[in-house]
Amino acid sequence: MKSTIIVIGNGMVGYKFCEKLVTKSSAFNIIVFGEEPRQAYDRVHLSEYFAGKTADDLSMSTREWYADNDITLHLGDPVTEINRATKTVHSLKGLALSYDYLVLATGSSAFVPDLPGVEKDGIFVYRTIEDLELIKAHAANAKTGAVMGGGLLGLEAAKALIDLGIEETHVIEFAPRLMPRQIDSAGSAMLQSKLKELGLNIHLNKSTSYIGGEGKIDALHFNDESVLPIDMLVISAGIRPRDELAKLAGLHVGTRGGILVNDKMQTNDEAIFAIGECALYEGMIYGLVAPGYEMAEVVASQLIGGSKLFYPYDMSTKLKLIGVDVASFGDAFITEPDCRTIVFEDTHKGVYKRINITTDGKLLLGGILIGDADAYNMLLQTVNNQLALPPNPEDLILGSRGGAESEGAGVMSLPDDALICSCEAVDKAAICSAVTEVGCTDIYGIKKCTKAGTGCGGCIPLVKDLIAGTMKANGQYIKNVLCEHFDYSRQELYDLVKINKLKNYDLVLDHFGKGDGCEVCKPAVASILSSLWNDVIVKQDTIQDSNDRFLANIQKGGTYSVVPRIPGGEITPDKLIVIGQVAKQYGLYTKITGGQRIDLFGAHLNDLPDIWEQLINAGFESGHAYGKALRTVKSCVGSTWCRFGLHDSVSFAIEIEDRYKGIRAPHKLKGGVSGCIRECAEAKSKDFGVIATEKGWNLYVCGNGGSNPQHALLLAADIDKETLIKYLDRFLMFYIKTAEPLSRTATWLNKMDGGLSYLKNVVMNDSLGICDQLEEEMQALINTYHCEWKEVIEDPNLRKRFSHFVNAPEVKDPTVKFEPMREQVKAQW
Numbered sequence: 001m002k003s004t005i006i007v008i009g010n011g012m013v014g015y016k017f018c019e020k021l022v023t024k025s026s027a028f029n030i031i032v033f034g035e036e037p038r039q040a041y042d043r044v045h046l047s048e049y050f051a052g053k054t055a056d057d058l059s060m061s062t063r064e065w066y067a068d069n070d071i072t073l074h075l076g077d078p079v080t081e082i083n084r085a086t087k088t089v090h091s092l093k094g095l096a097l098s099y100d101y102l103v104l105a106t107g108s109s110a111f112v113p114d115l116p117g118v119e120k121d122g123i124f125v126y127r128t129i130e131d132l133e134l135i136k137a138h139a140a141n142a143k144t145g146a147v148m149g150g151g152l153l154g155l156e157a158a159k160a161l162i163d164l165g166i167e168e169t170h171v172i173e174f175a176p177r178l179m180p181r182q183i184d185s186a187g188s189a190m191l192q193s194k195l196k197e198l199g200l201n202i203h204l205n206k207s208t209s210y211i212g213g214e215g216k217i218d219a220l221h222f223n224d225e226s227v228l229p230i231d232m233l234v235i236s237a238g239i240r241p242r243d244e245l246a247k248l249a250g251l252h253v254g255t256r257g258g259i260l261v262n263d264k265m266q267t268n269d270e271a272i273f274a275i276g277e278c279a280l281y282e283g284m285i286y287g288l289v290a291p292g293y294e295m296a297e298v299v300a301s302q303l304i305g306g307s308k309l310f311y312p313y314d315m316s317t318k319l320k321l322i323g324v325d326v327a328s329f330g331d332a333f334i335t336e337p338d339c340r341t342i343v344f345e346d347t348h349k350g351v352y353k354r355i356n357i358t359t360d361g362k363l364l365l366g367g368i369l370i371g372d373a374d375a376y377n378m379l380l381q382t383v384n385n386q387l388a389l390p391p392n393p394e395d396l397i398l399g400s401r402g403g404a405e406s407e408g409a410g411v412m413s414l415p416d417d418a419l420i421c422s423c424e425a426v427d428k429a430a431i432c433s434a435v436t437e438v439g440c441t442d443i444y445g446i447k448k449c450t451k452a453g454t455g456c457g458g459c460i461p462l463v464k465d466l467i468a469g470t471m472k473a474n475g476q477y478i479k480n481v482l483c484e485h486f487d488y489s490r491q492e493l494y495d496l497v498k499i500n501k502l503k504n505y506d507l508v509l510d511h512f513g514k515g516d517g518c519e520v521c522k523p524a525v526a527s528i529l530s531s532l533w534n535d536v537i538v539k540q541d542t543i544q545d546s547n548d549r550f551l552a553n554i555q556k557g558g559t560y561s562v563v564p565r566i567p568g569g570e571i572t573p574d575k576l577i578v579i580g581q582v583a584k585q586y587g588l589y590t591k592i593t594g595g596q597r598i599d600l601f602g603a604h605l606n607d608l609p610d611i612w613e614q615l616i617n618a619g620f621e622s623g624h625a626y627g628k629a630l631r632t633v634k635s636c637v638g639s640t641w642c643r644f645g646l647h648d649s650v651s652f653a654i655e656i657e658d659r660y661k662g663i664r665a666p667h668k669l670k671g672g673v674s675g676c677i678r679e680c681a682e683a684k685s686k687d688f689g690v691i692a693t694e695k696g697w698n699l700y701v702c703g704n705g706g707s708n709p710q711h712a713l714l715l716a717a718d719i720d721k722e723t724l725i726k727y728l729d730r731f732l733m734f735y736i737k738t739a740e741p742l743s744r745t746a747t748w749l750n751k752m753d754g755g756l757s758y759l760k761n762v763v764m765n766d767s768l769g770i771c772d773q774l775e776e777e778m779q780a781l782i783n784t785y786h787c788e789w790k791e792v793i794e795d796p797n798l799r800k801r802f803s804h805f806v807n808a809p810e811v812k813d814p815t816v817k818f819e820p821m822r823e824q825v826k827a828q829w
Contacts (some may be wrong), residue, residue: 002029005303006089006097008079008245009105010034012043013276013292015060017103020300022069028303030071031099033091035078036128039063044289044456047156049132050163058129082249084269101271103299104259106242108277108287112235113148117211122232126157135234139164142231146170146220148208149236150178152319157234158200159322165815167828170201170228172220174237177204182317182328186345187368190352194324194371197350203228241278241285254280263309265299273299286313289455290422297425314384314422318369318376318458324350325373330366330383331356339365344397346371349706353397355379357389364389364396372708377462378410385418411462412469420462423455431463435470442467444484480740483520485513490666491738494528503533504540524741527628530664531736534784536791537627537664538798547626550802551788552608555601557827558816560608562588562600563625564615565661568635568653568673569596578618582611589824595632595670597623602827604812609799612789621787624662628742630669633657634682638675638692645675646692652721653681656690659725660732662785663778666739666748669732670704684712687745688728696720701731701759702749710746713756716764726775730763733774 005021005028007014018030034040041058049058066073074091081090088098110125112118122142124135139145145166147157150173161169171178177188178195192202211233212219220228241258243251252260252268258280265273265281275295277287286292291313301308316329334356335341344353351371357364364382369375379396381387390396416429434440434449446463447453453460480489488496493512502508505525509517517525526540526548537548547553552560564579579598583590586607588600603611612622625631633656636642638649653673660669672683673690683689689700695718703712716727739748752758761767792798803809818825 002027003100004029004031004098005101005103006099007032007103007105008089009107009242009276009278010036010040010073010075011105011107011276012040012060012289013107013296014103014105015040016293017105017275017296017299018066018069018071019061020296021303022071024300025304026070030069031097032066032071032073033077033079033089034073034075036130037076038129039066039073039075041129043127046126046129046132047160047163049129050136050160055129079245082245082272084249084272087271099271101273101303104246104267104272104274104278105276105296106245106278108239108241108285110235111238111240113208113237115208115211117213117217118235120211120213120217121215122213122217123211124232124234126153126160126234126236132160135160135232136164138232139166142166144168144170144230145232145234146172146228146230147234147236148172149238150175150202150204151181151236151238152179152317152321153239154236155179155195155321157236158195161232161234162199162322166232167815167817168201169199170203170230171195172203172206172208172228174207175204178202179326182332183326183368183370184333184354186343187352187354187370190345190347190350190370191321191324191326193347194350195322198322198324200322239277239285239287241280243278246274246278254283258285263298263311264302265295265310266302273302275299281310282312284312286315288315288317291315293423293455294425316380316383318373319456325369325371327369327373327376328367329376329380330364332366332368334365342394342397344394355393355396357393361393362389363387364393367397369397374461377459381411381414381418381420381462385415387413411465412473420466421450421452421455421459423459424451426450426452428466431466432470435467436474440467441471441476442481442484482524482741483518485509485515485517485521488512490524490528490740493525494532494737497525497528498532503529503535505529520741527664527666527741530628531666531781534662534664534781534786536786536788536798538788538792538801550605550608551622551626551792552603553626555827557818558813559602559827560605561625562603562608562611562615563593563597563623564620565623565657566597566632567657567661568633568650570635570650570654571598575618575620578615578620582614586611587818587825589821589826593632594634596634597625597632599625602818602825604816605802605804606809606812608802609793613793616787616790616793621661622789624788627664628667629662629664630657630660630671633660633671633673634686635673636675636680638673642675644678646694647675647697649673649675649681649690649692652690652697656725656728659782662788663732663736663781665732665736667742667744669745685709686712688712688731690724693718697724699724699727702745702756704744704746706744710750713749715756715760727763729778730771730774731759733778734759734762734770737774737777 010032040060077091077093079089079091088096090096110127125131145161147154150171158169158171177185178191207223208220209223210221211217212221217233243253243257243259246259247253259267259274259278261274261279261281265275267274276292298308298310318327339356340359342355353369355367363386414428418428420426420428430450434446438449440446440449443464453463481487482490496512497508508525555561583600588602591599593599633653635649635653639645639647640650670686671688672681672686674681674683675692683691684700685703685705689712691698699716700712701715704710735745804813805811817828819828
């Protein structure tokens with residue numbers, strides 16, 4: 001006869017326990033009680049509910065899954081009593097069922113401080129989909145909101161309020177810094193600065209004395225006697241373990257809450273286990289999903305006679321808070337003299353990186369990453385597996401400034417038992433085995449085979465590197481497919497679309513794809529179509545992103561920017577006057593950019609066609625500042641004015657910009673032309689750079705600025721203009737045809753087998769025999785150039801798209817507001 005296991009709680013950890021147990025054994029009768037009216041859903045990505053995901057999207061399973069696995073599911077029926085003497089549970093709806101083993105997965109509830117006024121309308125917690133629906137309904141009539149709590153959940157809740165369109169959002173934190181449990185003071189200051197830029201108002205060292213309002217909240221009153229008027233409040237001040245049922249049953253709990261368990265996850269009753277946020281192990285409540293999943297694995301193992309035990313769990317974490325990368329790993333807070341600390345801080349770009357290494361410089365102990373957490377996975381593996389540090393440990397956060405290792409080499413050096421996916425406890429050996437023995441050669445196959453990457457998703461970059469490294473070690477061809485809907489790389493799909501003369505996404509999907517597509521392949525195919533046919537981007541059914549949709553960069557506060565092309569930075573007084581007239585007429589903020597153009601900010605969507613009509617009539621063209629295309633070719637004044645100038649850099653910059661304007665690519669392109677080696681146009685920081693020499697021109701390629709700056713490398717020296725243009729045609733077309741989606745030229749070259757030597761052979765020596773083809777294809781794009789905005793203003797049907805309200809095209813967005821700033825205006829946000 002089968003033993004009966006009753007699981008109390010149907011959250012992420014309760015569901016994961018069921019999933020793990022049914023894969024190990026069919027010898028149990030499993031019954032699950034859930035308090036909520038729906039089956040388990042993904043709380044980690046709860047904020048995405050406001051970004052358009054439905055409850056079904058967040059669901060971890062279906063009703064059919066429970067039925068198929070012979071699991072009895074009772075939803076909306078919480079257990080109210082456990083009788084340990086008779087080994088029965090009693091539910092709210094009157095069910096009384098016997099168990100052989102009981103698993104408590106009751107999770108936690110939001111901690112709500114005992115403040116006067118906390119019962120008023122307009123105050124919410126942030127835990128369930130039902131909570132989110134209440135918040136969403138109230139936010140429709142609110143303008144000012146606050147979140148009490150500056151930890152992980154608090155900042156997630158703040159993002160939710162921003163997504164709901166709350167005009168003014170505040171974060172209230174009792175501690176002197178944000179996320180005090182995860183990051184240090186310097187990292188917190190950097191995070192605070194980034195969040196302020198995004199429109200959040202941060203209040204630290206704030207203790208709330210009471211909540212004001214007659215029946216409905218209208219203000220927070222603080223102990224320092226300051227007052228913050230608000231329309232709604234979300235409390236996210238921590239969690240409280242749901243241990244009330246355990247207490248009633250006489251199970252041991254901690255003085256501050258939590259059901260006491262041993263390393264088998266057993267309570268003081270050997271037939272009762274506790275897992276997840278309700279379990280207290282060695283004084284610790286684990287508030288992350290990965291330790292909860294590990295607890296579920298331990299109990300499933302114990303029930304089938306295994307010996308797996310639970311050990312103190314690594315609380316390293318990486319997440320994106322309101323668009324800002326935040327990560328901490330290992331011992332993040334250890335300080336000198338117990339370690340040596342290396343810190344990189346860039347206040348301009350909002351990047352903070354700190355690593356703590358042993359005093360002998362041999363091992364990594366931990367660290368913190370803010371603003372750029374790309375290195376998190378390998379840094380965590382370096383800590384967990386005690387890998388030896390490089391001779392210059394700062395390379396871990398600055399990047400290797402010499403020759404970088406081949407891609408994947410660092411991952412392949414990890415030991416087989418290195419834990420790659422902590423959510424599902426998948427190690428390196430399991431992933432490599434899936435590649436070698438099962439034949440999984442993409443991330444989708446690995447997910448299905450091992451479940452790695454199906455939790456928080458943070459391990460996916462590492463898993464992809466392991467797939468590539470294992471296949472390379474096995475001598476297998478590594479096929480880099482676009483996504484699960486296309487079994488082709490971007491380069492292969494580019495050629496197939498060209499050969500078959502396909503002109504829209506649906507045709508491409510019908511011919512070479514499957515399913516309905518996704519957010520990965522739709523913009524990638526749109527980029528391919530643009531690069532091939534150079535058609536007006538807004539005519540595409542699937543366009544690259546929201547900026548392309550309206551041929552303008554959307555800005556804070558729901559306004560748009562207008563950026564006319566100014567080749568080489570050269571502009572006549574008459575054109576300057578027109579820009580000034582347009583800016584005054586539409587109340588736009590004007591700024592000269594680093595690319596030698598003039599940006600006009602604060603345009604209403606409805607006004608964009610009228611603004612561009614005036615600019616185009618004055619001789620301007622679209623600057624493509626919104627697109628993955630050529631942005632600018634920056635120049636110095638060269639020999640025209642400068643006494644050091646060797647050649648006319650301005651004329652050459654204008655010629656180059658006019659040649660490549662409007663050409664779409666996998667990512668944006670920037671160029672520069674300097675009239676001498678003094679490099680005033682900063683040509684070596686561009687995707688392509690030209691510098692005058694005594695004998696002609698030097699051509700540099702594959703540089704970029706940004707968070708990971710890289711100097712361009714010399715492709716050809718002392719060449720004439722005609723040769724330079726020929727090489728540049730070939731280089732750009734080769735990049736357009738072969739680069740991965742959203743890959744800058746620097747990244748493309750870094751991943752290229754053979755590097756610069758190979759690129760020189762292709763572009764200069766025609767080693768592939770394709771240079772004539774590259775030149776012809778580039779000339780075809782140049783011949784089909786059109787100003788996208790000119791096309792729009794001359795086409796009434798396209799022009800109709802630029803309205804905020806379809807049924808009232810003349811009405812502007814009423815939520816857009818401005819405030820004065822240095823004799824101009826900026827959008828309120």
